Amino acid sequence: MAEKRFLTLADVGEVLNISSSQTYALVRSGELPAIQIGGRGQWRVESHVLEEFIARAYEKSAAAVRDGSAGQAREQTTH
Secondary structure, three states: OOOOOOEEEHHHHHHHHHOOOHHHHHHHHHHOOOEEEEEOOOEEEEEEHHHHOOOOOOOOHHHHHHHHOOOOHHHHHHH
């Protein structure tokens, strides 16, 4: 079976293990590129775009660990 080229936001949320509203927020902010298709404007994300997004997230996380800023926002709010 061939891999699907386009994923729904629900599919993306399932891959990332996040809610539909969190997925939509990533699209609205432009952080996760997506296109609207059809008369009802359904959002779709290309599979390779999602993989690129995940790779960038790993890079950002690694950089935050290296410079010591990983988790600081959460720590600041709990003190």
